[in-house]
Amino acid sequence: MIKVLIVDDQKTVQEILRSYIEKVSDLEIVGFAEDGQxxxxxxxxxxxxxxLMDIDLPSIDGLTVTKIICERFxxxxxxxxxxHDEDTYLNTALHVGAKGYLxxxxxxxxxxxxxxxxxxxYFQLGPGLLERYLYKVDQAQSNTTEIEQLRRTIEQQSMLLERIHTSNAQQDRYQSSAGNYNELNQNYRKLEKQFNMVQYQFQKMHKQFETLQNFIFIFSVAMVIAIFIVILVVI
Structure with missing residues (x-):
């Protein structure tokens, strides 16, 4: 049984999430919280x-709470x-240790x-977020072979997750057949290993992208300073 805590200051959202989760037999809601503390x-x-953590919370915001939880628990x-679907929130969530952003x-x-x-x-981005994040990386990345390989690998995330959970459903459906069950179980384990590698490469690519962003910022500042100095010299 997977124990789930819901953190959101809106009762409506809490009830919606309750209705989703209570339908799943191996998920259990153990509590609700309405603020960060x-x-x-x-x-x-x-x-x-x-x-499940909202960002806009009273007392302590959700991203700060996430950082504390990841460090202590x-x-x-x-x-x-x-x-929020802004890149700033997504990047911060990745940095503080969240395992997903929906x-x-x-x-x-x-x-x-x-x-x-x-x-x-495993780490999972919600529908649409993964594609947009990859697009931004494409706009800023160099054309190195390593980056291109990482990009292609990350694009497999959604497909692999779907196959993993399809395998789970098929196991439940065919448990009466030992042969089918064993075969599906082996396929499921292989997919788990593949996705574990995808997660590692995603985190690696994110660090590379942050480094590239910092370089672009420093380079831009240096160019502005250089232009300013040239103007002063000419004057």
Whole structure:
């Protein structure tokens, strides 16, 4: 049983998430929190496996709470669940240790899949976020072979997750047949290993992208200073 804590200051959102999660037999909601301080207290008391975390919270914002949870409670995985789709929030969530970033428009099936993935230690971006993040990387990246290979690997994330959960469903459907079950189980383990590698490469690419962004910023500042100095000399 996967224990889930829901952190959101809106009762409507809490009830919507409850309706999604209570339909899944191996997911259990252990509690709700309406602000950042309460979230930390509930995590310490209940020790959930996965936390669904809003960003805009009273007392302490969700990203700060996520950072604290990831540092203090290493067995608890946090998924950001927010209306914000700006890159700044996504980059910060990655930096503080979140295991996923979903928009509140995410369909129930994708939400449940993300909970399973986070519980297993995998990272998942919500529908649309992965494609947009890759597009920004494409605009800034160099044409090195390594970066291109990483880009192609990350694009497999959604497909691999779908295949993993399809395998789970097929196992449940065909458990009466030992041969089919064993074969599906072997395929599932192979896909888990593949996705573990995808997660590692995603994190590696994110660090490279941050480095490139910093270089571009420093270079731009240096160019402005150089132009200013030339203008002073000419004058």
């Amino acid at each position: 309460m979230a930390l207290e509930k995590v310490e008391l209940l020790r959930p496996d996965v936390v 290493v067995d608890t995985k946090v998924i950001i669940f927010s209306v 928009l509140k428009s995410t369909p129930p099936r994708e939400l449940v899949n993300a909970i399973y993935s986070a519980y297993k230690g």
